[in-house]
Amino acid sequence: MDLTLTAEEQAFRDEVRAWLAENHPGEPPAGGEDAQFEFARQWQRTLHEAGWAGISWPREYGGRGATLIEQAIFQEEMARAKAPRPANVLGLVMGGPVVIAHGTEEQKERFLEPILSAEEIWCQGFSEPGSGSDLASLKTRAVKEDGGWRITGQKVWTTYAHHAKWCMLLARSDPDAPKHKGLTYFILDMEQDEVEVRPLRQITGEAEFNELFIDGAWVPDENVIGGEGNGWAVAITTLMNERAGLGATAALGLQATLDDLIELAKRRGRAGDPLVRDRIARLKIAVEGLRLGALRSLTATMRVGIPGPEGSIAKLQWSAANQAMTELALELGGLEALRTDDSWSYRFLRSRANSIEGGTSDVLRNIVAERVLGLPKLR
């Protein structure tokens, strides 16, 4: 057990830090959402040119092939430097890895480089209004025609859809097969009239997500990933990639929120209140519990090779802590924090989704119970 960085890891950290110091893009522009997105796209190009964009990707596909520790160091340095997120997050974290894992040589040739360069933005079309936690019950249909597939259905909770060229789409290609067997994983071209993107407004008032209305859209055969009927297995890869390594990065975000909360407690003259002190201490312990658990899991993953289902606990820890922090902020901030123009009211409302998005807390507890504890599944 050794939590200090090795000489190689230190060298890597210094390299990242030095590069960020020189290449940090500064504050995002004031303009509208489009201008901000363009800024993030440009930032990804800068990252890519220096070889940082696909940090976890194998070198043969244009990535850096960094170890999990190096990835964690990179994320920590990005957070420390308050660097913005690259534009094509879903392509980098999910789309690319899925193509690398399940794609043909032609697909790798076609899709990977534009992901890294942010030339083609990716979005994800899994959830549907009728299938939330029960993803495999999805109803979007894919009908085989000559040379490709016609897709019809509705998707929801699609981020970046209005910027995206490609959508990772899960659809039912065989309505007669058992529900997990009849699914196929498609890469849908968003630039066709049969795909309509509508913004979906949330309780924050923002439209961070979209709905996708797909009415007979076309996907050629060469854009099927992993073969017909194998969509479920491919989708699991996507979701595993979504959750892997979440813990360490999430803990960084929580620590920043906790710092703000401590600042708020002081500003409101509540730093001496034992009730506040006790709750902040609990939150600090929760954040460190998450961070250290993520590091343990990272070490274990490097040893074993595959991320374990403990990531589900990290997600539970993160959502509980983030929600508790924003609730405490409302109590400390009082009516000021409830103003629509105060950042805490936004953070409070946004965090309500934390225990739902990316696997509800109920589903995550099922996963922990079944896959970690080995308890029987409820039939």
Place this chain on the structure above:
Amino acid sequence: MDLTLTAEEQAFRDEVRAWLAENHPGEPPAGGEDAQFEFARQWQRTLHEAGWAGISWPREYGGRGATLIEQAIFQEEMARAKAPRPANVLGLVMGGPVVIAHGTEEQKERFLEPILSAEEIWCQGFSEPGSGSDLASLKTRAVKEDGGWRITGQKVWTTYAHHAKWCMLLARSDPDAPKHKGLTYFILDMEQDEVEVRPLRQITGEAEFNELFIDGAWVPDENVIGGEGNGWAVAITTLMNERAGLGATAALGLQATLDDLIELAKRRGRAGDPLVRDRIARLKIAVEGLRLGALRSLTATMRVGIPGPEGSIAKLQWSAANQAMTELALELGGLEALRTDDSWSYRFLRSRANSIEGGTSDVLRNIVAERVLGLPKLR
């Protein structure tokens, strides 16, 4: 809405109070458990002679026919006067009411008076080692013979068994019927060699309960209650009687514990600690929530005639509050409270069973979900 007592209710309270002032039996004797039980039996005789023993029973069966409000007043006065419990609690609260509801005239004639006078003590044999929450899965067998039944099986969590003349026993009389249909409700004579009572030691070190080993015990036909195969319905009556009116009495007990807790906080110099103050305030609110909910439910029951399933919420409230109180006591009392000779360590350990005995909290939440909220049952 009027929470003051009516003139009649006040008169009733005054009568109870005056009677108790004159007839309170004083402190229980020092001697062993037998001496204490004899004391409780004598106290019940005194209550019975004055007509208080079967306070809820109809007058025609030797009771007082008191209203629910009067019963609550009576319990409150008993608690206020720190009067002991009568010896034959299970007979008064469950056995008698079941005989009254489901018994024949002969059975009423035979069993009721000795319950009131504490001449014959009753115990309850429902639970078995293999059937806890799933009571209907019980395995104790009743085999029909000429003029009666042979009973064989094992019961557990039987209080008062070593003092009891009669046991309310639920057994499987038809192994081929569906599990709720094949049960019959018997009144088993404990005074036979085929019934063995063994004390069951709990985590407190005490043996408050017993195990019952029944090896071919005899029950004559005239001691079947409600007819062959109707045991489940009769048992439900017993359990309903167990839980009805629990709330108001439970709140009295909790308030006494809370008073002790406040006293402890002061004695340990923690009365000014905001964390302690906040937790005690929460507990006060919980106790009053229980008490007032019980009064509301009492009024509603008097209007409608039948107790509703809200009693399940009262049980949840009570067990949660009692456990939280004893936990806080351990924190306040520190190692002193953890001494085996300190009453808090006993209360803490004893309260661990509160969320299990008389319906586990999980089962009670099922009941609330299904019968109050109308949610679908899990099949």
Place this chain on the structure above:
Amino acid sequence: MEFGFSDEQREIKATAREFLASRFPAEKVRELAESGNPYDDALWGEMCELGWPGIAIPERYGGQGLGVVELVILLEEMGYALAPSPFISNAYAGALIASAGSDEQRERWLPGIAAGTARGAAEFTNEGGPVVGAAKGSTVLALLTDGGPRIVPTADAELERIPVIDDTRAYFRVRAESGDPLPGDVAWARAAGAVALAAESVGLAARALDIATEYAKEREQFGRPIGAYQAVSHRLANMLWAVEEARSLTYYAAWCADADPEALPLAASMAKARASDAACSVTHDAIQTLGGIGFTWEHDIHFFLKRARVSAQLMGTAAEHRERVASLVGL
């Protein structure tokens, strides 16, 4: 002893449920919330015809001469409907003036407040917080902070709307130099006001529970209604527990306000603390039950969550009331 509503009280409750359901269906609430001005004058007029603004004001001032219990009945229903209305502010102003005003102040202001023609408003705030209260369209303000309890005609005050997350009610920061001091003790009215707000929170929590329960019966996942899963059904059972506990405490506190004022301080603090917490936790859990749909603007549940959170900061927070409870039980 009867801890339940009389026939007359049940009649009031049934009328309110029916009236509010027809006048404030979800679409109407949404329309008002999104309009920027949540108060509808025509609907206020209808409430005035029903005599609601004067429900707890003595008959000699044109009120119905009923009590806080009846006020709480109405407010629980208004919370259940999440009706955007200046009703509670008017009622609280009336309670302050009726209980702490001079005869002259009562004569002058209560008839208008009772009739709803000269609408009253009052500060729903705790000392030390921002001075929030009042309602657009009000005629008279009962102010409590920054200069002590006093009456100020709205025309003499400066009102600044403050944008908080709850769009179903209008919140204003009030500044006024002068004012006509209330000579009496405002403690009773403040406690009664806290109970009134608690009742509203109980109502909105009850509605959030109903919405979540209905959804859990209908929404299917993995081949079953989600309400068949204990993760969902036990959460709903806990929500009911919270609602019922808050409700019992609130009814009791209302009765104390009318019949046992010595017991009121403790009862009111217990009710407000429990009701605020219940409304916050139940609306949170309702969103959790609804899943993604509950996080959309198009579903109504967020209006309940937001109202619950803002109300939790008014008339004393749960933590402040628990501190009072601790003092009152002898700590």
Place this chain on the structure above:
Amino acid sequence: MEFGFSDEQREIKATAREFLASRFPAEKVRELAESGNPYDDALWGEMCELGWPGIAIPERYGGQGLGVVELVILLEEMGYALAPSPFISNAYAGALIASAGSDEQRERWLPGIAAGTARGAAEFTNEGGPVVGAAKGSTVLALLTDGGPRIVPTADAELERIPVIDDTRAYFRVRAESGDPLPGDVAWARAAGAVALAAESVGLAARALDIATEYAKEREQFGRPIGAYQAVSHRLANMLWAVEEARSLTYYAAWCADADPEALPLAASMAKARASDAACSVTHDAIQTLGGIGFTWEHDIHFFLKRARVSAQLMGTAAEHRERVASLVGL
């Protein structure tokens, strides 16, 4: 960076698990707990042969010269087995003398402590509480309260056994007039001692979780194993969450004790607070999972519950440690 055990550390862990499982099966633990004298001299002798008492004591004093990480590995396993043993008290006495003793004190006492022949014991208490610590059969005591950190030969002290609910360990109130003062700072040793106790609590919580999980897989009610019900399975998932969080914090604190002493005060307080809470809540929830059988003396779970509760009161309570955490994060 590697936040996991080295091969050597895993070897220590595996040996400890195996040794403790064979020497302290549940029946043995029960026998010792019910005997009134929980410490078995022969088993202590075997631990000494394995070199455990000296695991974290420098080689020059006859120890193994390993660190708090290795100590924590052993203690987690001892908690898992709920092994009744004076081991932790001896180790804590060793840490106090090794880190705060003079050269002479070290020379005099550490070799015996490391070998286990001259058993050490130390006060496991917080200032202000009753002076609890020491073990029957000890030779030397490291006392912290009532006169400051000092060493007292057991023969010079008055030991009074105090009966607490945990029968798997012996607790004594210690009185001693004199003593040989420890010249150094005991802060490091106290923090390391808290981490050691945290590790033991993590181990016992992990075992309680295993016991409950196994039961949930086997026990059937309503036609299914109870572990198929979310009320049960989600409770168990939450228990695992608590255990894993406490474990991560405890390993980290142990590493800080060895390699980053500046970070130790915060890390140790986080670990002890979380581990105490986890052990209390997990043992409680284990009984809930077991149902009635968990409330019987004949089932072993109550020994875990009782140890957890007593340990929660030693070396600083969770609330006290959280107060330290608050100070250390700048509040």
